[in-house]
Amino acid sequence: MKTIYSIILSLAVLCIGTTWSTANYAAGLMTPTGSNLPSLEIRQHHVDVVIEDGYAITTVEQVFANPHGTDLEAIYSFPIPKKAAVGEFTYWIDGLPVTGEVLEKQQAQEIYEQEKQAGRETALTEQDSYKTFDISVYPVRAGQDVRISLTYIQPVHIDSSIGRYVYPLEEGGVDEQKLSFWTYNEAVEEAFSFNLSFRSSWPIDEFRLPKHPQAAIQQQSDNEWNVSFINEAATAEEGSITGQSPAVVHRLDEDIVVYWRQLQGLPGAVEMVTFKENTGDRGTFMMTLTPGDDLAPITRGRDWVFVLDFSGSMEGKFHSLVEGVNKGLSKLNPDDRFRIILFNKQPREVTHGFEHATPENVQHYISTLQSNQPNSGTNLFAGLNLGIQSLDSDRSSALILVTDGVANLGYTEKKDFLDLLEQTDVRLFTFVLGNSSNRPLLESMAGVSNGFAINVSNSDDIAGKIMEATSKLTHEALHDIDFKISGVKVSDLTPIQPGSLYRGQQLTIFGHYWGSGVATVQLEGMVSGKNKSYSTSFEFPDTGTLHPEIERLWAFAKIEELQSRLDYFGGDTDIEQAITDIAVENSLVTNYTSMIVLREERYQELGIKRLNQSRVQKEHLARQERMVNGVRNNRVDTQQPMYAQPRASHGNGGGAFDIWMLVLLLPLMLLHVRTRKLQS
Amino acid sequence: MVIILVGLHWLVDDKSQLYFSAASILQGEYWRIISGHFMHADGQHLFWNSLGLIVLGGLLEHRSRTLLLATIAAGIASVSALLLTPYAQLDFYCGLSGVLNSLLLVALWFEWRSTRSLLIPLIACGSIAKVIVEVSQGTSIMTHISWPPFAWSHVAGLFGGLFIIFALAVTDDRTMRQI
Numbered sequence: 140m141k142t143i144y145s146i147i148l149s150l151a152v153l154c155i156g157t158t159w160s161t162a163n164y165a166a167g168l169m170t171p172t173g174s175n176l177p178s179l180e181i182r183q184h185h186v187d188v189v190i191e192d193g194y195a196i197t198t199v200e201q202v203f204a205n206p207h208g209t210d211l212e213a214i215y216s217f218p219i220p221k222k223a224a225v226g227e228f229t230y231w232i233d234g235l236p237v238t239g240e241v242l243e244k245q246q247a248q249e250i251y252e253q254e255k256q257a258g259r260e261t262a263l264t265e266q267d268s269y270k271t272f273d274i275s276v277y278p279v280r281a282g283q284d285v286r287i288s289l290t291y292i293q294p295v296h297i298d299s300s301i302g303r304y305v306y307p308l309e310e311g312g313v314d315e316q317k318l319s320f321w322t323y324n325e326a327v328e329e330a331f332s333f334n335l336s337f338r339s340s341w342p343i344d345e346f347r348l349p350k351h352p353q354a355a356i357q358q359q360s361d362n363e364w365n366v367s368f369i370n371e372a373a374t375a376e377e378g379s380i381t382g383q384s385p386a387v388v389h390r391l392d393e394d395i396v397v398y399w400r401q402l403q404g405l406p407g408a409v410e411m412v413t414f415k416e417n418t419g420d421r422g423t424f425m426m427t428l429t430p431g432d433d434l435a436p437i438t439r440g441r442d443w444v445f446v447l448d449f450s451g452s453m454e455g456k457f458h459s460l461v462e463g464v465n466k467g468l469s470k471l472n473p474d475d476r477f478r479i480i481l482f483n484k485q486p487r488e489v490t491h492g493f494e495h496a497t498p499e500n501v502q503h504y505i506s507t508l509q510s511n512q513p514n515s516g517t518n519l520f521a522g523l524n525l526g527i528q529s530l531d532s533d534r535s536s537a538l539i540l541v542t543d544g545v546a547n548l549g550y551t552e553k554k555d556f557l558d559l560l561e562q563t564d565v566r567l568f569t570f571v572l573g574n575s576s577n578r579p580l581l582e583s584m585a586g587v588s589n590g591f592a593i594n595v596s597n598s599d600d601i602a603g604k605i606m607e608a609t610s611k612l613t614h615e616a617l618h619d620i621d622f623k624i625s626g627v628k629v630s631d632l633t634p635i636q637p638g639s640l641y642r643g644q645q646l647t648i649f650g651h652y653w654g655s656g657v658a659t660v661q662l663e664g665m666v667s668g669k670n671k672s673y674s675t676s677f678e679f680p681d682t683g684t685l686h687p688e689i690e691r692l693w694a695f696a697k698i699e700e701l702q703s704r705l706d707y708f709g710g711d712t713d714i715e716q717a718i719t720d721i722a723v724e725n726s727l728v729t730n731y732t733s734m735i736v737l738r739e740e741r742y743q744e745l746g747i748k749r750l751n752q753s754r755v756q757k758e759h760l761a762r763q764e765r766m767v768n769g770v771r772n773n774r775v776d777t778q779q780p781m782y783a784q785p786r787a788s789h790g791n792g793g794g795a796f797d798i799w800m801l802v803l804l805l806p807l808m809l810l811h812v813r814t815r816k817l818q819s
Numbered sequence: 820m821v822i823i824l825v826g827l828h829w830l831v832d833d834k835s836q837l838y839f840s841a842a843s844i845l846q847g848e849y850w851r852i853i854s855g856h857f858m859h860a861d862g863q864h865l866f867w868n869s870l871g872l873i874v875l876g877g878l879l880e881h882r883s884r885t886l887l888l889a890t891i892a893a894g895i896a897s898v899s900a901l902l903l904t905p906y907a908q909l910d911f912y913c914g915l916s917g918v919l920n921s922l923l924l925v926a927l928w929f930e931w932r933s934t935r936s937l938l939i940p941l942i943a944c945g946s947i948a949k950v951i952v953e954v955s956q957g958t959s960i961m962t963h964i965s966w967p968p969f970a971w972s973h974v975a976g977l978f979g980g981l982f983i984i985f986a987l988a989v990t991d992d993r994t995m996r997q998i
Binding site for chain 2: 796797798799801802803804806807808810813814815
């Protein structure tokens with residue numbers, strides 16, 4: 140337990156350190172550095188989020204303004220939200236909203252340039268690798284505004300009965316080439332709003348926005364909540380936003396993190412939503428398994444290898460990390476051992492093999508760490524490789540990787556990292572700091588080693604992230620998971636190999652099905668070398684039209700899996716074509732596809748089918764229907780529960796006196812005083 | 820004692836080393852058995868429990884400081900015993916409210932002995948009703964602290980109070996007269 144604290148403390152202090160460090164980069168409008176082009180303004184930025192039935196739909200509406208005398212192009216960039224499928228992009232042309240269509244990336248770029256040259260209205264949404272979504276809009280007419288709207292969908296996960304939603308705005312500042320080329324304008328000058336509507340069949344105890352205490356949190360019922368905050372020009376002029384010029388109502392430089400907490404003691408459960416328009420059609424399902432809390436605590440001692448990012452982007456964070464390691468190491472059990480590896484362009488072991496945590500050793504190595512200054516590039520592979528060397532096969536080992544960046548030196552291909560980890564029997568626990576880390580790589584590495592990856596934002600609640608990590612590291616996990624559905628024809632399941640489930644984690648499975656009827660779902664895995672099995676039976680419905688969005692969610696999950704395979708096995712035109720086909724069919728922005736908006740008549744002239752327009756209309760109708768209907772209970776294993784135990788929670792408890800008790804105690808106090816007076 | 824509560828809350832940087840944690844206690848961090856009850860999750864948690872301690876602690880200390888300390892010890896023992904059982908299933912626990920329920924029961928018993936006022940059973944019923952509602956609903960009624968509530972600690976606290984009452988009832992009349 141002490142060991143766990145040491146690790147967690149290190150990470151906590153690191154997180155606090157990142158919070159202290161000023162966020163220099165943010166989502167915003169980009170203007171080439173040093174160019175003569177005047178910069179545009181962000182007039183309005185409105186975020187509308189709906190979370191229900193296991194996924195979140197985020198709609199961002201923006202108004203850009205051109206206060207200058209010439210027409211300009213607006214390029215807006217923001218970090219890619221985790222597992223976000225962008226399926227809707229709207230540009231208001233002649234006052235009317237026009238929805239975009241997805242094409243192959245190069246084709247979309249060519250059409251955008253062609254329309255721009257011709258002086259016609261056009262807009263393009265592209266994905267820049269795993270880093271950002273870039274939106275280009277042309278033209279922003281001299282002295283006028285343009286309005287655009289972007290909608291993305293993402294699954295929402297509950298971890299240990301705590302839900303978390305992040306609206307990412309902070310740029311991690313790790314793409315040096317991009318940052319040296321562009322200047323960012325992240326100031327919203329007229330109005331900013333954030334509105335989140337939440338509906339769940341599971342009762343919610345409380346909502347929390349750690350970095351946005353000004354948010355109004357309204358509980359409509361146990362199952363329906365609303366979170367909102369608005370910054371408008373009038374408010375800014377009253378001086379409520381300190382340290383900013385009166386013209387700036389909000390800066391897009393801080394993630395908005397929202398937590399919600401389910402009531403304790405809720406059962407482990409299987410939930411499912413489906414989409415199947417007609418009886419004979421292929422259906423799509425999203426099945427979410429929330430396991431019962433039946434994984435035992437770990438008590439044996441372990442070896443810990445800290446692999447710490449020491450590159451230039453850690454400047455301002457590194458000394459906080461050292462302080463955390465110091466606190467942690469000083470509390471290690473004598474039976475536990477540790478190694479510390481630093482890496483920037485070269486890896487370097489600070490320790491000399493595994494060291495016992497005597498006070499002398501701790502003091503010595505912390506002093507050594509403190510004398511270093513982070514700098515240079517990130518040779519992540521070399522750092523990991525050194526960390527993996529000399530592991531003791533007789534002892535249980537864990538590798539803690541903390542990084543905020545990308546691998547840009549030495550081996551940088553995902554395949555190399557995955558090969559390295561597959562050759563070694565070690566669990567990798569990755570702490571992904573900020574929005575610009577190479578999340579796909581870090582998550583894949585953790586997955587291959589049967590470890591886990593935890594994302595940490597500067598806006599996260601430090602205590603919450605500590606508990607999330609502690610809960611997993613202190614308990615056994617279900618490994619080598621095998622998932623089967625029988626009784627109903629299913630295919631295209633994703634993930635194909637679910638890997639491991641740690642305490643508190645949910646497992647979400649997407650897939651297609653045909654027909655209807657009762658299916659048996661079986662989940663098997665290994666816990667500490669012993670087989671464990673869970674099963675249940677429930678009905679797959681004949682039709683269901685309330686959740687068309689899950690087709691895109693399935694497509695996004697499938698594309699992620701194919702991309703991962705592509706990264707691992709190298710270039711494969713068949714896989715690339717498969718990704719493109721799925722993305723075009725489901726109208727998703729990916730590395731291979733972009734979404735373009737044109738004047739309505741130009742779609743027809745260019746022979747572009749309005750597939751996404753009809754899909755978006757279908758989704759909008761379903762959303763309206765869901766709003767009209769009450770909160771749905773999507774649990775499907777009520778008759779035959781899959782789990783015997785309640786779901787995991789962070790298991791903290793407290794209790795307080797309150798006004799009720801005060802009302803009761805006042806007469807008691809008065810009675811006591813009166814009695815004393817009479818006696819005296 | 821209230822100063823200790825406030826000091827612990829505002830001056831201790833790494834509170835996780837002082838929270839009640841059954842796993843850590845079993846590994847030798849015995850100080851948590853006591854310190855956990857004096858730590859609080861947030862300002863609201865601290866405020867209400869401090870207020871409770873001032874009122875109830877004042878009532879008992881007025882009679883005997885030894886009685887106050889003995890009741891607190893019984894409350895800590897009773898709530899800790901519950902938290903150390905597998906039933907509790909808590910990673911961490913903090914707060915004095917469980918112990919305050921021990922103080923409440925003992926204070927009510929002494930006031931009943933002194934006054935025989937009907938107010939006392941009414942207050943007792945109100946207090947027990949609160950505990951029943953909290954246990955059955957799994958939620959706090961009028962406070963929203965940042966940790967989930969664990970209402971069974973209040974039940975355990977009442978048992979701590981019962982222990983003191985039982986101990987006093989079987990002791991000799993001289994002790995009771997002193998109190």
